[in-house]
Amino acid sequence: MKFFEQDIIRLNNEADTRALGHRIAEAAEPGDVVALIGDLGTGKTALTKYIAEGLGIKGDISSPTFTIVKEYRSGRLPLYHFDVYRLGSGDELIDIGAEEMLDGDGLCVIEWADIVADVLPEDALAIRLDYGENEGERIAEIL
Numbered sequence: 001m002k003f004f005e006q007d008i009i010r011l012n013n014e015a016d017t018r019a020l021g022h023r024i025a026e027a028a029e030p031g032d033v034v035a036l037i038g039d040l041g042t043g044k045t046a047l048t049k050y051i052a053e054g055l056g057i058k059g060d061i062s063s064p065t066f067t068i069v070k071e072y073r074s075g076r077l078p079l080y081h082f083d084v085y086r087l088g089s090g091d092e093l094i095d096i097g098a099e100e101m102l103d104g105d106g107l108c109v110i111e112w113a114d115i116v117a118d119v120l121p122e123d124a125l126a127i128r129l130d131y132g133e134n135e136g137e138r139i140a141e142i143l
């Protein structure tokens with residue numbers, strides 16, 4: 001994805017996360033992959049929700065923990081939202097037919113992407129989310 005360079009972005013509150021999500025949505029082109037890494041509750045789903053909002057997707061998105069992937073088609077680009085927490089390897093991601101989505105016509109956003117890193121494209125936008133010092137603060141590191 002163009003426009004994002006290695007950087008550390010302090011997200012002081014959820015509004016900052018929303019603004020980052022909107023920036024990613026604006027920059028996204030068909031076939032782009034956003035790889036989200038970070039512990040429980042650091043905001044992977046929240047960031048995905050704001051990317052979806054930025055794409056103009058209508059309605060709520062919720063984490064696809066049991067289905068692994070959910071597809072949304074009401075925005076500027078299709079969004080494939082993955083949560084691979086329950087997978088053991090990249091091969092398992094390929095087994096569920098993800099290749100078509102990874103090389104596809106939309107934007108893939110993948111929570112817990114470190115688990116499947118070996119099958120993701122080299123030019124994926126990898127973002128690590130961490131807790132900050134203060135309540136509501138998160139740190140996004142563009143890797």
Ligand SMILES: Nc1ncnc2c1ncn2[C@@H]1O[C@H](COP(=O)(O)OP(=O)(O)OP(=O)(O)O)[C@@H](O)[C@H]1O
Nearest residue numbers: 011013014017039040041042043044045046136138
């Ligand atoms: N700056 C912030 N950015 C994003 N979320 C924030 C921020 N501050 C507080 N939050 C809250 O942190 C929580 C993040 O939860 P979320 O489900 O997005 O995390 P997650 O990384 O997807 O967790 P999981 O590993 O369970 O999938 C939400 O309740 C959100 O409201």
Ligand SMILES: [Mg+2]
Nearest residue numbers: 044045063111
């Ligand atoms: Mg989540």
